[in-house]
Amino acid sequence: xxxxxxxxxxxxxxxxxxxxxxxxxxxxxxxxxxxxxxxxxxxxxxxxxxxxxxxxxxxxxxxxxxxxxxxxxxxxxxxxxxxxxxxxxxxxxxxxxxxxxxxxxxxxxxxxxxxxxxxxxxxxxxxxxxxxxxxxxxxxxxxxxxxxxxxxxxxxxxxxxxxxxxxxxxxxxxxxxxxxxxxxxxxx
Amino acid sequence: xxxxxxxxxxxxxxxxxxxxxxxxxxxxxxxxxxxxxxxxxxxxxxxxxxxxxxxxxxxxxxxxxxxxxxxxxxxxxxxxxxxxxxxxxxxxxxxxxxxxxxxxxxxxxxxxxxxxxxxxxxxxxxxxxxxxxxxxxxxxxxxxxxxxxxxxxxxxxxxxxxxxxxxxxxxxxxxxxxxxxxxxxxxxxxxxxxxxxxxxxxxxxxxxxxxxxxxxxxxxxxxxxxxxxxxxxxxxxxxxx
Numbered sequence: 001x002x003x004x005x006x007x008x009x010x011x012x013x014x015x016x017x018x019x020x021x022x023x024x025x026x027x028x029x030x031x032x033x034x035x036x037x038x039x040x041x042x043x044x045x046x047x048x049x050x051x052x053x054x055x056x057x058x059x060x061x062x063x064x065x066x067x068x069x070x071x072x073x074x075x076x077x078x079x080x081x082x083x084x085x086x087x088x089x090x091x092x093x094x095x096x097x098x099x100x101x102x103x104x105x106x107x108x109x110x111x112x113x114x115x116x117x118x119x120x121x122x123x124x125x126x127x128x129x130x131x132x133x134x135x136x137x138x139x140x141x142x143x144x145x146x147x148x149x150x151x152x153x154x155x156x157x158x159x160x161x162x163x164x165x166x167x168x169x170x171x172x173x174x175x176x177x178x179x180x181x182x183x184x185x186x187x188x
Numbered sequence: 189x190x191x192x193x194x195x196x197x198x199x200x201x202x203x204x205x206x207x208x209x210x211x212x213x214x215x216x217x218x219x220x221x222x223x224x225x226x227x228x229x230x231x232x233x234x235x236x237x238x239x240x241x242x243x244x245x246x247x248x249x250x251x252x253x254x255x256x257x258x259x260x261x262x263x264x265x266x267x268x269x270x271x272x273x274x275x276x277x278x279x280x281x282x283x284x285x286x287x288x289x290x291x292x293x294x295x296x297x298x299x300x301x302x303x304x305x306x307x308x309x310x311x312x313x314x315x316x317x318x319x320x321x322x323x324x325x326x327x328x329x330x331x332x333x334x335x336x337x338x339x340x341x342x343x344x345x346x347x348x349x350x351x352x353x354x355x356x357x358x359x360x361x362x363x364x365x366x367x368x369x370x371x372x373x374x375x376x377x378x379x380x381x382x383x384x385x386x387x388x389x390x391x392x393x394x395x396x397x398x399x400x401x402x403x404x405x406x407x408x409x410x411x412x413x414x415x416x417x418x419x420x421x422x423x424x425x426x427x428x429x
């Protein structure tokens with residue numbers, strides 16, 4: 001069975017009020033979304049909160065999913081909105097909006113406990129927020145370039161460019177760290 | 189390192205097990221269960237976009253009906269066909285993009301900024317091709333009136349469009365506001381083309397076309413304000429004094 005079409009069928013049943021479909025969706029999508037948040041949050045608690053907030057938002061706007069359309073980009077577009085909203089609010093209360101712009105351009109500067117605990121997060125640490133985001137979607141969620149473009153409200157060309165730049169940076173970092181094929185779980 | 193090797197490292201790292209607890213998933217499911225009513229999905233894009241174009245046409249016609257169809261009467265057949273065909277096509281593109289901004293995960297064919305640029309330059313091209321009277325009588329005094337008239341009609345068109353798409357969800361309110369503004373601006377230009385009898389090239393090129401970027405900028409500002417206010421109120425809730 002095609003997993004994507006299965007997700008779409010579950011979404012259609014969710015819209016009809018089927019609780020079984022909701023629990024299936026939560027079990028299938030939550031780990032991906034949680035990983036997505038964990039890679040870019042300051043703590044696991046933040047990631048948990050963001051996941052909960054995302055599901056509440058998904059539930060509120062579930063009518064905006066249209067049967068036949070790919071479901072994953074729809075989920076990720078909402079998750080991304082929740083994440084951006086969360087950081088905007090926290091930055092506004094803490095240090096002001098200027099840092100948000102800097103954060104979206106510069107490599108993530110905050111090392112967190114999950115970075116050390118998770119190999120993928122450690123690998124993606126040198127990348128900017130937007131580069132991490134597309135790599136997460138492509139490698140963790142297994143989305144296509146077209147789906148990532150939909151989720152990030154951008155063009156396929158723009159996604160390709162971000163991936164290209166991310167790979168350039170990863171190549172530099174991995175080469176500098178003497179990373180060899182076959183190793184997993186972090187930079188050596 | 190080759191791309192394939194980086195791919196391999198990332199794919200292996202991505203396979204790491206997730207430690208999300210079943211209790212957490214159950215908590216999410218429990219929070220959704222009490223309000224799990226059936227919902228009606230949004231109609232297809234072409235239906236919503238068609239509705240938005242109709243709204244714009246209605247605003248343009250209503251505005252011109254009140255002020256008079258003097259501009260339309262003064263145009264020749266070629267001018268009427270090209271000007272209104274261009275407006276309808278641009279309104280269709282803007283309406284489709286407006287719908288896409290209000291539906292998460294939609295395919296984006298053109299960015300909001302590109303839409304603004306494309307719409308403005310397309311109008312400049314059509315107006316520049318058609319209108320060859322290069323006199324500039326009362327350029328500023330008449331021009332400002334046209335700009336304001338167009339903008340004042342863009343506001344209800346954009347608001348009605350927003351009302352039509354009220355069930356949507358804008359993941360980026362600035363983009364949605366900008367596109368709504370461009371769409372409303374095209375309705376404003378429609379009013380001017382139907383009503384304004386001044387077909388001097390400079391007047392039409394500058395003041396009529398300027399309605400689109402002005403409305404787009406106003407829409408983006410409204411979107412930014414809504415986002416800012418949403419953030420502020422959430423911040424106040426989180427940190428009550």
